[in-house]
Amino acid sequence: MKAFTPVVLISAAALAAILALSVCAQQAPNANREPGPQISVDGYTYTQAQLFQRNIGGPDEQTTQFPPHKIVGNLYYVGTASLASFLVVTPQGNILIDSTYEGNVPVIQKSVEQLGFKFSDTKILLGSHAHGDHMEGDALVKQLTGAQVMAMAEDVPALENMKPGGKSHPIDRVLHDGDEVKLGGMTLVAHLTPGHTRGCTTWTMKVRDGGKSYDVVIIGSMGVNPGVKLVNNPDVPGIADEFTRGFKVMRSLPCDVPLGSHPAMYRMQEKYAKLKQGGPNPFIDPAGYKVEMDIDEAMFHAVLKQQQKSVSGSAAPANPTP
Numbered sequence: 001m002k003a004f005t006p007v008v009l010i011s012a013a014a015l016a017a018i019l020a021l022s023v024c025a026q027q028a029p030n031a032n033r034e035p036g037p038q039i040s041v042d043g044y045t046y047t048q049a050q051l052f053q054r055n056i057g058g059p060d061e062q063t064t065q066f067p068p069h070k071i072v073g074n075l076y077y078v079g080t081a082s083l084a085s086f087l088v089v090t091p092q093g094n095i096l097i098d099s100t101y102e103g104n105v106p107v108i109q110k111s112v113e114q115l116g117f118k119f120s121d122t123k124i125l126l127g128s129h130a131h132g133d134h135m136e137g138d139a140l141v142k143q144l145t146g147a148q149v150m151a152m153a154e155d156v157p158a159l160e161n162m163k164p165g166g167k168s169h170p171i172d173r174v175l176h177d178g179d180e181v182k183l184g185g186m187t188l189v190a191h192l193t194p195g196h197t198r199g200c201t202t203w204t205m206k207v208r209d210g211g212k213s214y215d216v217v218i219i220g221s222m223g224v225n226p227g228v229k230l231v232n233n234p235d236v237p238g239i240a241d242e243f244t245r246g247f248k249v250m251r252s253l254p255c256d257v258p259l260g261s262h263p264a265m266y267r268m269q270e271k272y273a274k275l276k277q278g279g280p281n282p283f284i285d286p287a288g289y290k291v292e293m294d295i296d297e298a299m300f301h302a303v304l305k306q307q308q309k310s311v312s313g314s315a316a317p318a319n320p321t322p
């Protein structure tokens with residue numbers, strides 16, 4: 001882990017903003033001091049910081065294997081307690097969605113093998129969005145499996161800056177909104193749902209189980225991380241409009257089985273506990289998808305409103321841009 005570190009002059013505030021933008025599973029430095037606005041939806045109440053924390057979990061949850069399990073049909077969970085990784089199994093090899101942190105790749109491999117599959121059968125690696133807690137392990141997965149790595153065009157610049165241990169980020173196919181990824185009779189569709197990152201990708205697929213077909217939606221992320229500027233964002237001036245477009249897409253997707261890049265987005269732990277009780281498949285939860293979108297959209301509007309208020313309520317900016 002020793003590396004030459006150039007001396008860079010950077011303010012603590014700028015560093016906090018960079019961290020919040022580059023890694024959604026890293027505790028934002030000021031998250032505890034600034035809870036952000038609070039929303040209540042369908043009996044759930046969160047501040048912005050609490051919703052962020054709900055998703056990322058604690059440091060242990062980010063790295064501890066969650067029992068690998070079948071979700072529906074040929075779709076399986078192989079991630080940690082708070083960072084999702086999904087496996088689509090086909091007769092022509094498998095598709096993995098989200099490598100998570102590089103350090104978690106052996107955990108994912110173990111989960112795949114415990115389910116009775118071979119990690120080396122991973123033919124395609126997809127991702128939810130260009131944050132380290134979801135796609136940092138891509139180079140290692142490719143190294144171990146030879147999988148083709150595919151990424152949304154709008155996330156490619158951020159991915160090219162993601163270089164664990166100096167390894168360059170593999171990208172074998174650049175995807176665009178609506179592109180299909182096909183393998184062994186399965187078709188996955190990449191939907192550009194921007195805001196959280198420029199190329200944040202929500203994956204959909206139809207999965208058959210017990211003679212029925214189910215619409216699966218893997219939420220890329222519609223969360224506004226603490227520290228992210230929705231107003232006067234110098235890097236992404238249109239970020240609020242991008243989120244709005246993202247929500248419009250999310251609302252248009254038919255969904256029987258909601259999943260997400262963080263399993264808390266679909267209350268995996270509650271549903272996994274129900275699995276053991278028998279009865280209907282708890283992962284089939286169209287209402288849960290609507291509630292999660294309501295939570296995310298309410299928080300987006302609350303954060304936007306608060307930031308607009310503080311901008312209009314303040315005097316001329318300290319550093320007016322020409």
Ligand SMILES: [Zn+2]
Pocket residue numbers: 023024025129131196221
């Ligand atoms: Zn993220």
